[in-house]
Amino acid sequence: MLELYHYEPYANSMKCMVCLKEKGIDFVSRYVDILKFEQHEPSFVALNPNGQVPILVHDGKVIVESTVINEYLEDVFPQVRLRPTDAYERHRMRVISKWNDEILMPSVSMLGWHSRFHPFAKNIDEKEFQQRMRRVPLYEIREKWETTRKGAFTEAQLNESRRKIRWMIARMEEALSDSKWLAGPEYSLADINTYPQIEGVTRLYKEFWNEKNAARSIEWLARMNERPAVKAAFALSRFSNAPGQARDADKTARATA
Amino acid sequence: MLELYHYEPYANSMKCMVCLKEKGIDFVSRYVDILKFEQHEPSFVALNPNGQVPILVHDGKVIVESTVINEYLEDVFPQVRLRPTDAYERHRMRVISKWNDEILMPSVSMLGWHSRFHPFAKNIDEKEFQQRMRRVPLYEIREKWETTRKGAFTEAQLNESRRKIRWMIARMEEALSDSKWLAGPEYSLADINTYPQIEGVTRLYKEFWNEKNAARSIEWLARMNERPAVKAAFALSRFSNAPGQARDADKTARATA
Numbered sequence: 001m002l003e004l005y006h007y008e009p010y011a012n013s014m015k016c017m018v019c020l021k022e023k024g025i026d027f028v029s030r031y032v033d034i035l036k037f038e039q040h041e042p043s044f045v046a047l048n049p050n051g052q053v054p055i056l057v058h059d060g061k062v063i064v065e066s067t068v069i070n071e072y073l074e075d076v077f078p079q080v081r082l083r084p085t086d087a088y089e090r091h092r093m094r095v096i097s098k099w100n101d102e103i104l105m106p107s108v109s110m111l112g113w114h115s116r117f118h119p120f121a122k123n124i125d126e127k128e129f130q131q132r133m134r135r136v137p138l139y140e141i142r143e144k145w146e147t148t149r150k151g152a153f154t155e156a157q158l159n160e161s162r163r164k165i166r167w168m169i170a171r172m173e174e175a176l177s178d179s180k181w182l183a184g185p186e187y188s189l190a191d192i193n194t195y196p197q198i199e200g201v202t203r204l205y206k207e208f209w210n211e212k213n214a215a216r217s218i219e220w221l222a223r224m225n226e227r228p229a230v231k232a233a234f235a236l237s238r239f240s241n242a243p244g245q246a247r248d249a250d251k252t253a254r255a256t257a
Numbered sequence: 258m259l260e261l262y263h264y265e266p267y268a269n270s271m272k273c274m275v276c277l278k279e280k281g282i283d284f285v286s287r288y289v290d291i292l293k294f295e296q297h298e299p300s301f302v303a304l305n306p307n308g309q310v311p312i313l314v315h316d317g318k319v320i321v322e323s324t325v326i327n328e329y330l331e332d333v334f335p336q337v338r339l340r341p342t343d344a345y346e347r348h349r350m351r352v353i354s355k356w357n358d359e360i361l362m363p364s365v366s367m368l369g370w371h372s373r374f375h376p377f378a379k380n381i382d383e384k385e386f387q388q389r390m391r392r393v394p395l396y397e398i399r400e401k402w403e404t405t406r407k408g409a410f411t412e413a414q415l416n417e418s419r420r421k422i423r424w425m426i427a428r429m430e431e432a433l434s435d436s437k438w439l440a441g442p443e444y445s446l447a448d449i450n451t452y453p454q455i456e457g458v459t460r461l462y463k464e465f466w467n468e469k470n471a472a473r474s475i476e477w478l479a480r481m482n483e484r485p486a487v488k489a490a491f492a493l494s495r496f497s498n499a500p501g502q503a504r505d506a507d508k509t510a511r512a513t514a
Contacts, residue, residue, distance in 0.1 A: 016418060021492050061345050063345070063348050064348075065352050065355055066350075067355070069348075071348070071351060072348045072349075075344045075347060075348075076344050086322070087329060087333050088330045089326055090332060091320050091321075091326075091328070091329045091332075094322070094324075094325040094328060095322050097356070098322055098324070098325060101359070102358070102359060139424075163396065167396075212299070
């Protein structure tokens, strides 16, 4: 049995949802509501001590880290191929996925927590918040919640995140200058892994997302949004989202503002 | 032709040197002296716009990012296998390599730059230093040089790095509780990729590296140090280093203190 524990079709959860849908693999969807802190419940932490979604449970074995989960899916279910056959392009796929994990994702995440999660976090009752925080396994994540609650990301930190997003989009523009997909002529995990963050950029850094800075990336995103697997992943949302529409965190922000 | 551009058998360069030696692949060694800032020379930046070692040049194609280089070597030269055959263990190999890149490596690096590179960096002539910095392609690396020169890593930053090192060693102790190698019973890229940083921990965070905190990791390191490939990688040093001996940066520190 294959079970995916995930939140909304958003950020790292989205990467694995799209990968599974591209491969057409049946899986049991286990929804973990991070706004109810279900990822820090003992039953979930027993599966992933880091208390983070997504995780994949395959015949009882726990597979963690979204980028690694997608390589695992490729190792175990190679029928629909998402790793380029050419070794150089496969290296490009991994480099882009790595830059996504280390540079793009933390930057988009900071902008998102700052502008969208802050209204939610600041309205949690103090006693409840402290109880919640005691259960967060990772120090970095606890710090992120506390900074978000206080609205205390500095302008220097936010600008550094914007700079990293610009850097990554410049790399994407280069990659897309001579091929349709990020790792080369073949659609691959590089596209899938990067997609949720770029989808976030369109909402969180609107002033940079334009024809002048991101012409090829805008076309690439349109191609991504048209893929049936992407639409199928969005259809798993509890908020009935679709590509390009307002998203869970936006709705949360409005509901709690 | 296969060319590895690398510095000393140290940090990320070491990962690829050991991998090549384990596989017994002939390669041309291209030494890049980072203390002479050769990684920011136009001829090198033409190969890797990020201005970082190591890189692999395979029949003219440039392969970047040490962790990805090692997966590439595995894809192209699979004869000596360094990725576990079991898909679960292969996932463990990638998770540990990822935690190494994102958590352990930056932490050990900060301690090393703070204590070993500072004496070197502070003694560079101001005009020369500014000239050097103008050629550094990556903003983060420029920031790191400037902070190191000023000796301005804060105690809070250094403590956060020590905390991350403790976290990673706790994960290693868990992994080694039921197997000899980090990803399972098979020696793999997880061991190779983690080795240079743990070798750094023994010198940079001595007070934590003991039987109480790291008993299994200490035994694992001893097994690593005995491997012919590790010894062969050390033999490529211009400082005639060997496992467990004083290293280039230490010597630099002494020479410039």
